[in-house]
Amino acid sequence: MEKNDKLFIVADSIENCLVLESYLTGTDWLVTKFDDPDEAIDKIEVEHPRVVVVDLPLEFMQEKFGSLPNQDIETAYVAVLPEVDPREVAKFFHNNASDVLIKPFAAERFRQAIDRASNHKTLVVQNREYREQLEKANRNLQESLRILEQDQMAGRQVQNSLLPVTPMTHGDYEIAHHIEPSLYLSGDFVGYSVIFDRYMVFYAADVSGHGASSAFLTVLLKFILTRILRRHVTQNDQKAIARAPEGFIEHINKQILALGLDKHLTLFSACIDMERNILRYSVAAHMPMPVFVTNGDVRILPGKGKPVGIFSDCSWEVQEIVLPDKFAMVIVSDGVLEILPDDTLKAKEQFISDTIAKSDTSIESICEGLGINQVEDAPDDITVLTLRRGY
Amino acid sequence: MEKNDKLFIVADSIENCLVLESYLTGTDWLVTKFDDPDEAIDKIEVEHPRVVVVDLPLEFMQEKFGSLPNQDIETAYVAVLPEVDPREVAKFFHNNASDVLIKPFAAERFRQAIDRASNHKTLVVQNREYREQLEKANRNLQESLRILEQDQMAGRQVQNSLLPVTPMTHGDYEIAHHIEPSLYLSGDFVGYSVIFDRYMVFYAADVSGHGASSAFLTVLLKFILTRILRRHVTQNDQKAIARAPEGFIEHINKQILALGLDKHLTLFSACIDMERNILRYSVAAHMPMPVFVTNGDVRILPGKGKPVGIFSDCSWEVQEIVLPDKFAMVIVSDGVLEILPDDTLKAKEQFISDTIAKSDTSIESICEGLGINQVEDAPDDITVLTLRRGY
Structure with a gap:
């Protein structure tokens, strides 16, 4: 004045x-x-x-x-x-x-x-x-925020357009996903598709960090995996896909390292032969491990492996299990752990298993059981990917 | 109350x-x-x-x-x-x-x-x-803005890490760039590298829109082009690189269409054989066209082509010119047009040519002449890419 x-x-x-x-x-x-x-x-x-x-x-x-x-x-x-x-x-x-x-x-x-x-x-x-200064500052802040939010929402739209439809069914198999970004853009990502009318390839990825910088890598991941699958299809390489996800993570690892970004990711990568009903999967530091429910029995799938995008000379084992006529399998990202009531990792993992066991195995009931719909300001991106047969 | x-x-x-x-x-x-x-x-x-x-x-x-x-x-x-x-x-x-x-x-x-x-x-x-409400709203807005800005800045860091060093010299050639994002993340992107100690491959891209959603595509573009070049190097395919950028844009076009994003981009893609001093380039709807200055003569390079990511069956012509001992070539993105004083496109293009002619051909003097350093709140991302020899 x-x-x-x-x-x-x-x-x-x-x-x-x-x-x-x-x-x-x-x-x-x-x-x-x-x-x-x-x-x-x-x-x-x-x-x-x-x-x-x-x-x-x-x-x-x-x-x-x-x-x-x-x-x-x-x-x-x-x-x-x-x-x-x-x-x-x-x-x-x-x-x-x-x-x-x-x-x-x-x-x-x-x-x-x-x-x-x-x-x-x-x-x-x-x-x-x-x-008056406060009012003006408010208007300016709102405008800045609006511009950034609009920008992030446009980015989110692009990212969403890269996600598969949910749920997707094929025969008696059903796969579905739910991603809850911490901000607008997500470092969590999932993909799935059916190849040769027989193989269901699916994956859940969690890029380190969250938001725009992590979302970049999810776009790349989608691109790399789409290319692998497209090549198998155009070359009609049924043998290669029968071995999937063998070599997938190694390939992604190489590509991401070559780009020289200071980002890494965890990955659960899998393929189901829906004719022989066999699940093959690899784990790259993804946690918690998938929960497998069949006939009242709840167990955690075994497997481990290093994260993607850090070590250049690295390989990932493929696990194989025969699938029963009726089962449900649930993969969540570690963002879920942050919103659970319990204190220890062990208790949280137990909570997830119990929630899935008590659910009707639909993605809606699992998300509700985990309290994902009620979350505001989740500290990390949250993913739930469900796969089930015979429901 | x-x-x-x-x-x-x-x-x-x-x-x-x-x-x-x-x-x-x-x-x-x-x-x-x-x-x-x-x-x-x-x-x-x-x-x-x-x-x-x-x-x-x-x-x-x-x-x-x-x-x-x-x-x-x-x-x-x-x-x-x-x-x-x-x-x-x-x-x-x-x-x-x-x-x-x-x-x-x-x-x-x-x-x-x-x-x-x-x-x-x-x-x-x-x-x-x-x-008190105003003060509280201000604090909340500032916090929301801080979170989003931090997120965008992390994204920008990733994007910046994908940009080449500037300036880069090789023999008597020097290439340099300046990108001014409208927000934090940019839909403009440039890349350049020297292959086989002889070929300088470079490109300038402008993804439709700006911000996060467009930045996604720049990451992808970098990835695709890096892969092409790496393949040439690992296969020691000197013949292929001698024909560059032949087929580059076609390849990128196919890859981006396959991803099914609702995004397209303009591209100027080029390769200089620094032994024979020949420039080969293709234009995919990039505008304004590059300005070429030699011995006091200022001209606009010819060439045209469709944008990338829209038409599936499309090809792009390669132009070829012999490079004089001393020249400068400047490529700007259309974001520059938005900040120039003149009204018509013709006048703006003339302004760019005049500015380059009057400059000492360094990227600093060109950016200053175009007023890029003084710009606040640029409505679109701005790129300047300079290539010169004999300075």
Whole structure:
């Protein structure tokens, strides 16, 4: 706020103005004197002095200056009155006069009244300016946020367009997924597709970190895996796909290392031969391990392996299991662990197993059991991938 | 704000309280009467009534209630005074009493004073609450913005790590780039590298849109092009690289279409044989076209072609020119056009040519001439890629 040290004195004669002005000797006030109230009022509108001292006959004062203090937030009005009915004093305050001085008064009392009125106005004006600054800052922040959110949402749309439809069924197999990003963009990603009308290839990936930087890698991952599968299809390489996911993770690892990004990922990569009903899978540091439910029995699938994108000379084992007629298999990302009630990893994993055992194995009931739908501000991306047969 | 209709009356006798209370018959005020000022003061601290009416002997009032109105922002104080010196009235207002009533007064005047004081306090409290809400909203917005900005900056770091060093020199050739993202993440991208110590492959891409969704595609583009070049190197395929960028854009086009993203891009893709000093390039809808400066002569390189990622059956011509001993070539993305002073595309292109002709052909002087360093809030990503020989 600019310093405003203009002070107007309005009285019925310049002599009376001079008396009041003399009280201000030695202060910094820039005094202008008026013996014509109308001229003073015109000047007030233009110059917005910090303080106006009015020493006029009571009725005249009320008529001319009565409503002014209500209109002008920046100017403090000090009324100089003769010995009057105390009710008149209250009226001036009702009309937002900053102070009322009753004649006679000492020079000191006059200066006090001026300072008090001026300081009070300064506070009022500062408050208003502060509020306006806050409002403006709010608008700017909202606009910045809107732009960034819009940007992230556009990115999310692209990322979503790379995710498979959910649920997808093929014969008596059904696969479904749910991804809950911590922000807009996700470092979690899943993919699945059916090749040669016989093999269901699927994977769940969790790129280190979350958000935009991790989402980059999920796009790349989708691209690399799509290319592998497309090559198998165009070359009609049934033998290669029968061995899937053999070599998948090694290939991805090589490609991602070559790009030189400082990012790595965990991966669960699998393929089901739906004719022979055999599941083959590899694990690259993905945790928690998949939960497998069949006929009331709940177990954790075995397997381990290093994360992808760190070690150049690395291979991943393929596990193989025969699938029963009716089963459900659930893969979650470690983001789920962050929202579970228990304290230890062991207890959390037990919670996941119990939740799946108690569920009807649909993705909806599992997500609800894990409390994923109620989560706000999840600290990490959350993925649930379910695969089941015979339901 | 909760409705607060508690009103305390403090007088030197319950009879006097009753007189004042009788004036409020028919109003909604919940009146509590006190003939003990200390008890009243204790209760005020606990119950925070909206209005306190004090009708006590003057000195007593000043002693007990003088400083209270300054401490308690939520409670309005109304002082009931006998016929006093008008200066005393002013003093009460100085102490932030909301109103002063001079006895005797009509019931109507009493109710007015109460309403006025109460409404004024309501306004004060609402103002304070509004300010607090604003402050809280500001903090929340800042936090949300901080999280998103951090996320975008992490993404930008990843994207930057995929960009080549600038400048890069090889023999008497020098290549350099400058990218100014509109937000944090860029849909503009450049790449260059030297293959077989002889070929300088370089490209400038502009993915439709800008920000996160477009940045995804730049990561992919880098990946695809890196793979092509790596394959040439590992297979020691000198013949293929001698034909570069033949087939590059076709390959990228196929890969990007296969991914099924609703995104396309423009591309300038080129390769210089630094032994034979021949430039070969293809243009996929990139504009404005590169500016070529040699020996005081400024010209626009010819060439055209469809954008990448839209048409499946499409090919791109390769242009070939022999390079003089000393030349500079500058490729900018269309984001530059948005920040230039002229109105028409023709005038803007002329501005770019003139700027390059006037520059010392260093990327710094060209960026400065185009005003890129002064730009804030560029509506689109801006790229400048310079290639020169003999400087």
